[in-house]
Amino acid sequence: MTLTAPAQFTAPVAVNRLTADDDLFLKLHSLYGNALVNQLAWRFDKPLDPEILTRFHAHLAHGFLARRVQPVRVPFARPYWLPATESLPLVWESVPVAEDEMLDWYFAQSRVDFDPTTGQVWRLSATTTTTGGTLVSLVTSHVASDGGAVLFAVGDALARLYDSPDVTAGSGQLVGSQPRNALAANVIDAGRQLRAVAHGIRAAIAARGVVEPDRNPRPALPEFPLPTQWSPADLVVQLDLTEWNAAATRHSGTTNGLLIALGAGILGRSGRVGDTAGIRVDIPHSMRTSDDPRANATTGLPISVTYRADERIDLAAVRSAVKRAATAYRDPATTPALQHLQPLQMVLPRFVLRHFARTAKAPECLCTNLGETASGVADFAGHHASAVLMRPVVCTNDTDMFRRVEVGVNLSFSTDGHTVTLAVTGADPDRFPSRAALRELLSAEFEAWGLAPQFW
Known part of the structure; x- marks a missing residue:
C-alpha cells in the first residue's frame, strides 16, 4: 500500500x-x-478492516478537529482553542444496513450530543452492509470546524495512518496552546477587540448604503398536519461530471452555476416562491489558507436568482451575479454593513444575542460547491471508497421551529474528478414534507436540464 x-x-x-x-x-x-452538523461519509463496496478505522480515529483524536473552547473571564477578551481533553469513541454498529436503508443510517448518525468545552465535537461511526461493504460517517460540530477544516484534518489523518498519533507532529499542533501569562494576554486581546469594534462600527456606517439581496417571506399556507418533531427530507444523487459540465456549457453556464440553478429551480417548483421571484442564494466561499488554525474560515456570497415558472434558470445571469458578488466582497466599501459588525457581535450581552438568534432567519437557498474534494479523502490505506459524500445535516427538530426560521433548501456538490455527488436537503416541512416529495421535484428539475441522476 502507498500512503502520501x-x-x-x-x-x-x-x-x-x-x-x-x-x-x-x-x-x-x-x-x-x-x-446543524457537518457530515463526511464514505461508501466502500468491500469490507474495511476495523483496525484501519481504529488508527484513523486515533489520529483524528490528536489532530486538527481535536479542540476545545477555553473560556476567559476578562470582559471583551475572546475565548481560545486548546487541544481536546476528550473524544467520543469509535462506534461500530453490528446490524448490517441494506441498500435502501443507507440514507437513513447516515442521517441517524447526526443524533449525537457535542460538547465544545471538552472537545467532544466529532464522532466517527461505521457499519457493514448486507452486500458485504462498509459505511463510514464522520459527523462534526460546526462550532469547531467548517468543511475545509474537516477535509484538512481527515487528509492529514489518512496520510499518517501508520505513524504514532502525536499532537506535536500532525495537524493538531495548529490548534493552539495556553498563553504563558493568560491574564495579560486576555487583557491585551480585550483592548484589541474594543478597537476592532470601533473600527467595525465606523466601517458599517460608511457601508450603510450597501444592500444585499432580499430573501422571500415564507408563505404561511399550506400547513400540513405533521408530527411535532420532523426530520428534513434528504436525498443523495450521483451523476457523471462530464454530463454535468456539458449541460452547463450548453446553457452558457458553469459547474457552479448549474448547482445554483438546480437549488433555485427546486425551491421555485415547491411553491415556496412565485413566478418571477428573485430568490436569495447564499454561496459559502472558503477563506482558508495554508496552515490556517481557524476552525471556521468561510464567508458567504449572497446573490439574487430570478425564478420563472416553466423556464430554466438563466445560467449566464447566475454567472454574472456570482462575479459581481465576489468582486464586491473583496472591497470593504462594498461589503454589507453587517459583515463589519462581527466584532460587535462577539461582545454583545448574551440576552441581546438570544433575541437576535431567536428572530434570525435561515437561508432560503444554500448552495455549497466543495469542488474536487472527494479524491483527496477517498483512500483508506489502499481501500478506495466507491463514493464520498460531504454535506450539512439539518437535524430532527421541532416542526414549528423549521417554519419559524423559514429554512428552505440546501445543496452540497462534490466530485472526485469523474462523478458528481450531490446532497439535497429540503427543510421546509410544508414544501418538502417527505423524501418522496423532494425526489419528485428534484427529478423534474434534472429532467429540465437533460440530466439523468442515480439516486442512492
Missing part, C-alpha cells in the same frame, strides 16, 4: 482565538444544540 507523505506544519502563534463565526456557532449551539 505527511505534511510538515509550521507552529501557530501560542493563542488561537475564536473567530466571529466560531463565536456565533458556539452561541447557536447553546440555544439550539446540534441543530
Whole structure:
C-alpha cells in the first residue's frame, strides 16, 4: 500500500482565538444544540478492516478537529482553542444496513450530543452492509470546524495512518496552546477587540448604503398536519461530471452555476416562491489558507436568482451575479454593513444575542460547491471508497421551529474528478414534507436540464 507523505506544519502563534463565526456557532449551539452538523461519509463496496478505522480515529483524536473552547473571564477578551481533553469513541454498529436503508443510517448518525468545552465535537461511526461493504460517517460540530477544516484534518489523518498519533507532529499542533501569562494576554486581546469594534462600527456606517439581496417571506399556507418533531427530507444523487459540465456549457453556464440553478429551480417548483421571484442564494466561499488554525474560515456570497415558472434558470445571469458578488466582497466599501459588525457581535450581552438568534432567519437557498474534494479523502490505506459524500445535516427538530426560521433548501456538490455527488436537503416541512416529495421535484428539475441522476 502507498500512503502520501505527511505534511510538515509550521507552529501557530501560542493563542488561537475564536473567530466571529466560531463565536456565533458556539452561541447557536447553546440555544439550539446540534441543530446543524457537518457530515463526511464514505461508501466502500468491500469490507474495511476495523483496525484501519481504529488508527484513523486515533489520529483524528490528536489532530486538527481535536479542540476545545477555553473560556476567559476578562470582559471583551475572546475565548481560545486548546487541544481536546476528550473524544467520543469509535462506534461500530453490528446490524448490517441494506441498500435502501443507507440514507437513513447516515442521517441517524447526526443524533449525537457535542460538547465544545471538552472537545467532544466529532464522532466517527461505521457499519457493514448486507452486500458485504462498509459505511463510514464522520459527523462534526460546526462550532469547531467548517468543511475545509474537516477535509484538512481527515487528509492529514489518512496520510499518517501508520505513524504514532502525536499532537506535536500532525495537524493538531495548529490548534493552539495556553498563553504563558493568560491574564495579560486576555487583557491585551480585550483592548484589541474594543478597537476592532470601533473600527467595525465606523466601517458599517460608511457601508450603510450597501444592500444585499432580499430573501422571500415564507408563505404561511399550506400547513400540513405533521408530527411535532420532523426530520428534513434528504436525498443523495450521483451523476457523471462530464454530463454535468456539458449541460452547463450548453446553457452558457458553469459547474457552479448549474448547482445554483438546480437549488433555485427546486425551491421555485415547491411553491415556496412565485413566478418571477428573485430568490436569495447564499454561496459559502472558503477563506482558508495554508496552515490556517481557524476552525471556521468561510464567508458567504449572497446573490439574487430570478425564478420563472416553466423556464430554466438563466445560467449566464447566475454567472454574472456570482462575479459581481465576489468582486464586491473583496472591497470593504462594498461589503454589507453587517459583515463589519462581527466584532460587535462577539461582545454583545448574551440576552441581546438570544433575541437576535431567536428572530434570525435561515437561508432560503444554500448552495455549497466543495469542488474536487472527494479524491483527496477517498483512500483508506489502499481501500478506495466507491463514493464520498460531504454535506450539512439539518437535524430532527421541532416542526414549528423549521417554519419559524423559514429554512428552505440546501445543496452540497462534490466530485472526485469523474462523478458528481450531490446532497439535497429540503427543510421546509410544508414544501418538502417527505423524501418522496423532494425526489419528485428534484427529478423534474434534472429532467429540465437533460440530466439523468442515480439516486442512492
